[in-house]
Amino acid sequence: MRTTGPLRADARRNREQIIETARAVFAEQGPGATMDEVARQAQVGAGTLYRHFPDRDALTHAVLADGLDRMVALAEAARSEETWAWDALSGFVHGCAGLRLDPLAAVAGAQPHHVAAAPEIGEMRARLLDVLDRIVAAAHDEGALRPDVGAGDVMGVAGLVIRGLPTLPAGLEEELRERTVRLVLAGMRTHPAPAPPGTAMTAEELIRRFSEEGTTEAERDASGPRDDGS
Numbered sequence: 001m002r003t004t005g006p007l008r009a010d011a012r013r014n015r016e017q018i019i020e021t022a023r024a025v026f027a028e029q030g031p032g033a034t035m036d037e038v039a040r041q042a043q044v045g046a047g048t049l050y051r052h053f054p055d056r057d058a059l060t061h062a063v064l065a066d067g068l069d070r071m072v073a074l075a076e077a078a079r080s081e082e083t084w085a086w087d088a089l090s091g092f093v094h095g096c097a098g099l100r101l102d103p104l105a106a107v108a109g110a111q112p113h114h115v116a117a118a119p120e121i122g123e124m125r126a127r128l129l130d131v132l133d134r135i136v137a138a139a140h141d142e143g144a145l146r147p148d149v150g151a152g153d154v155m156g157v158a159g160l161v162i163r164g165l166p167t168l169p170a171g172l173e174e175e176l177r178e179r180t181v182r183l184v185l186a187g188m189r190t191h192p193a194p195a196p197p198g199t200a201m202t203a204e205e206l207i208r209r210f211s212e213e214g215t216t217e218a219e220r221d222a223s224g225p226r227d228d229g230s
Contacts, residue, residue, distance in 0.1 A: 015052045018042045022063045035059065061118040067101045068124035071158065074099065075131040085138030086145060089154065090185055092135070096158040097177055129155060149188050157184055169213035176201060 021042035025033045035056055039049040053059035074095045075088075082088040132151040139145035161181055179201060199205075 011052075014044055014048055018044060018049060018052060018059070019062055019066050022059055023066070026063065057118075061120055064118075065120040065124050067099075068121065068128055070099055070101070071096060072124065072128045072131060075128060075135065079131060079135055084144070085135055085142055086189070088135050089139050089145065092132070093154070093157055093161060093181055093185060097161045097181055099162070101162045143190060146188055146190050153188075157188075169210065172206075172209045172213050176206075 018038065022033075022038045025038050025041055029037065035049060035053075036046070038059065039046050042049070049059075053062060075092045078088040078091040078095065079085075082091060129151050132154050136145060136149070136151045136154060140147060161177065175198065179198060
């Protein structure tokens with residue numbers, strides 16, 4: 001819900017607390033999480049929740065807009081802190097992986113038409129694309145970014161990075177995501193880039209790692225003594 005003026009400090013804190021809690025609830029329970037559960041975990045009354053967000057769509061859009069706002073802040077920080085535009089672009093893509101917005105991507109995917117039509121989402125998306133457009137233009141001027149790569153392509157890469165691979169164990173998923181980011185960025189450069197960390201992830205290696213990291217400590221203990229006799 002759009003506010004008509006500045007919020008009082010306590011009202012602003014309540015709104016921020018609700019949004020932050022909703023992010024966590026969506027991460028834990030998915031798109032089907034209820035408004036009542038958000039209010040309970042945010043430790044606010046139903047009246048407070050509905051004053052800020054009159055329905056589920058309003059809350060969902062606010063959470064998604066907050067995620068986009070984090071991406072805008074990341075892009076602006078990368079642009080201001082890095083000397084070279086390519087480093088800013090790389091920092092933004094890597095940073096998107098670290099934002100852990102995977103649950104928000106799932107929420108957005110559950111209601112794509114409502115999300116696309118929400119004014120606050122469109123406003124934040126436009127801001128993000130504007131910053132990325134400037135970074136991309138500067139990277140083209142440097143000669144570091146392929147001329148056939150645009151801001152929309154970078155946005156697409158960021159979206160794929162955010163979604164991740166939730167069916168994999170956390171450690172393996174993070175490693176594979178990092179390699180994927182580096183490989184994609186290497187393909188966007190106009191000249192060779194540093195190799196991604198580790199060795200090539202073959203199909204056999206992925207299956208082996210998935211099996212090992214998906215096994216709990218209790219399951220490993222139950223399987224019998226290890227070679228070291230423990």
